[in-house]
Amino acid sequence: MNFESEMLYLCAFFQICCIMNIQATEKLFTSDYILACIGNFLLFFGFYILMPVLPLYLIETFDMSKSMVGFTLACYVLAALFIRPFTAFFADLFDRKPLYLIAYFFFIAVFISYPLVSTVGLFLLMRILHGLAFGAVTTTGSTLIVDIMPASRRGEGLGYFGMANNVAMAIGPMIGLFILDAELGFNMIFYAAILLGGLGFFSVSFIKVSKKQLKENRHEPLSLDRFFLLKGMRAGACVFFLAIPYGIMTTYVALYGKEVGITNGMGIFFSLMSAGLIISRMFAGKLVDRGKLANVIFVGSMISACTFFLFSFMPEISRLNYNLLLVAFYFVALFIGVGYGMMFPAYNTLFVNLAPHNRRATANSTYFTSWDIGIGVGLVFGGYIAEHIGHSETYLFGAFFALLASFIFKKWTVPHFNKNKLV
Secondary structure, X not given: OOHHHHHHHHHHHHHHHHHHHHHHHOOOOOHHHHHHHHHHHHHHHHHHHHOOOHHXXXXXXXXXXXXXXXXXXXXXXXXXHHHHHHHHHHHOOOOHHHHHHHHHHHHHHHHHHOOOOOOHHHHHHHHHHHHHHHHHHHHHHHHHHHHOOOHHHHHHHHHHHHHHHHHHHHHHHHHHHHHHHOOOOHHHHHHHHHHHHHHHHHHHOOOOOOOOOOHHHHHOOOOHHHOOOHHHHHHHHHHHHHHHHHHHHHHHHHHHHHHHOOOXXXXXXXXXXXXXXXXXXXXXXXXXXXXXXXXXXXXXHHHHHHHHHHHOOHHHHHHHOHHHHHHHHHHHHHHHHHHHHHHHHHHHHHXXXXXXXXXXXXXXXXXXXXHHHHHHHHHHHHHXXXXXXXXXXXXXXHHHHHHHHHHHHHHHHHHHHHHHOOO
16 A cells, blocks of 8 residues: 555545544534523423413303313414414525514513403404414424534434423423412413513524525425425324324323322323423433434334323223322323333434425424324314223224334335435
């Protein structure tokens, strides 16, 4: 081997070492990333602090029936679902930070209107506007965070970003109910939500994002792919089927608990589920970044299927031993959190990795839309099955949907992802 060849090999080796070192030391927790996580946490804190008390507020203030309360709350979800594709279209067309700030501002502004409206019609209108703002701010926020984190740590970064939601979900309802129990009034809860949202807006306004050229989108003809990531439809089907049992569980678990004899443990149930979500997000994202994305999703979906299957046997376990019932009930809560906590950042990363930079918002919108539709189907389907067959059977169906999602993912989604991924 001559001197020139040796130098070429040495240079190549040096370049590889530099690349590996850069990838190993790419910084995730920059000031911009931390500000985005704080803003996301405060956004969802404001959302969850209101969630458990809003039905009580509607019944007490407007004398609404339970069916009307359900319709009012459902309008929020439908509005968020409607706005996501259009938000994604504009977020892929223009700079994302201004759109995020506008959506965040309107999300806080609607909070301000809640104590002021005096009729059912106006409150319903505000709830629809709030759903539109929520759909827009979550779509733009989840896209903006991808722009400010290194690609090599995307799974980990999305995991921690989403973990902010889970922490807010764990403590937000508790704080809202504490304010209500302290007899400080509904307005105090609204003011707290406004304050949290204002602090969040203040945080995200300091984020610095390098402007990236998205002008190529402005010259492309309108097509369905501008609103929905067509490459993500197979993964979207999996997310849809996984969202159905999740929607059933979060909505009807309190009724199921009463049916099997657990009347005062729902706070513990949701706390353990949140703990599972948080713990699994801490390691799942790192595994995704090490190339284990498909393994993480498959294992997470199988954990979910097994826990829903176990959950369907709670009436039988309750007849055996009450203490065993408590252990099984809370075991399910923890591991439902673990299963879904593994899948959330992994699926989010999968969608983003299927899209170029100028389609990232569309990718996130497709991911959230698949989830929202599944949650909605779970609400309707779970209620129908529970009323006509039984609560335990709803979770047996939930296990079936989770298994179906696992099969579709392994058989069709993984080969398609490996063929079409861009990162």
